[in-house]
Amino acid sequence: MNRDKRGEIFGRLQAANPRPTTELVYRSPFELLIAVILSAQATDKGVNQATARLFPLANTPAAILALGEAGLREQIRTIGLFNSKAKHIIRTCAILLDRHGGEVPRDRAALEALPGVGRKTANVILNTAFGEPTVAVDTHIFRVANRTRLATGKTPLAVEQRLARLIPREFLQDAHHWLILHGRYVCTARRPRCPECLIADLCECPAKTPPSAPDPASARQTGPAADPDQPATPRRE
Numbered sequence: 001m002n003r004d005k006r007g008e009i010f011g012r013l014q015a016a017n018p019r020p021t022t023e024l025v026y027r028s029p030f031e032l033l034i035a036v037i038l039s040a041q042a043t044d045k046g047v048n049q050a051t052a053r054l055f056p057l058a059n060t061p062a063a064i065l066a067l068g069e070a071g072l073r074e075q076i077r078t079i080g081l082f083n084s085k086a087k088h089i090i091r092t093c094a095i096l097l098d099r100h101g102g103e104v105p106r107d108r109a110a111l112e113a114l115p116g117v118g119r120k121t122a123n124v125i126l127n128t129a130f131g132e133p134t135v136a137v138d139t140h141i142f143r144v145a146n147r148t149r150l151a152t153g154k155t156p157l158a159v160e161q162r163l164a165r166l167i168p169r170e171f172l173q174d175a176h177h178w179l180i181l182h183g184r185y186v187c188t189a190r191r192p193r194c195p196e197c198l199i200a201d202l203c204e205c206p207a208k209t210p211p212s213a214p215d216p217a218s219a220r221q222t223g224p225a226a227d228p229d230q231p232a233t234p235r236r237e
């Protein structure tokens with residue numbers, strides 16, 4: 001995909017949503033960190049329901065440690081993998097108090113040293129809590145970047161590095177949110193909504209959904225539909 005097309009894509013996404021942000025509900029970098037740790041293999045809606053219970057009780061590292069692992073588990077038990085997430089959060093809170101004065105560090109290495117925090121989570125925190133122009137490549141961004149040919153790559157890291165290099169600088173800060181939202185609501189995994197897509201004429205996907213395409217449920221009766229993703233999309237972390 002050429003530079004002019006990339007610029008036009010982000011210009012349109014920006015015009016449609018000038019102030020994009022995360023759908024996770026948070027009021028501090030610490031709340032965002034906890035919400036993002038909880039969001040692995042969970043929906044933002046499910047995380048928001050759990051944090052609506054948890055944060056009024058405990059929204060600082062000291063308060064969560066005071067709640068204890070069993071108390072924390074009780075508040076987040078509606079979320080997948082809540083046992084291991086509770087362990088990670090308790091250890092993360094202890095480290096934040098011991099090494100960072102109870103604050104979330106604005107530093108990639110320090111963030112990635114926290115239990116339950118990988119590169120993707122660190123990128124979300126750096127971008128959304130601290131305003132840095134990072135791109136956290138989740139399953140949606142990986143799919144959209146490869147499908148559209150905006151930035152192709154076989155791994156999330158390869159796509160992240162290409163996006164960081166190829167997205168015009170003025171769009172980099174918000175690109176993360178635009179691409180996630182586009183993947184979540186328009187360029188969906190099973191049946192991308194190409195007829196309604198505002199970048200359809202710029203997208204280089206070779207297998208767009210035609211207008212009035214048959215429902216995938218009926219298509220399955222005659223065999224699998226062609227997968228427009230190249231390469232294959234990884235499972236959500």
Ligand code: SF4
Pocket residue numbers: 147148186187188192193194197198199200201203204205208209228
């Ligand atoms: S045209 Fe289709 S495949 Fe391309 S970005 Fe839009 S929804 Fe995704």
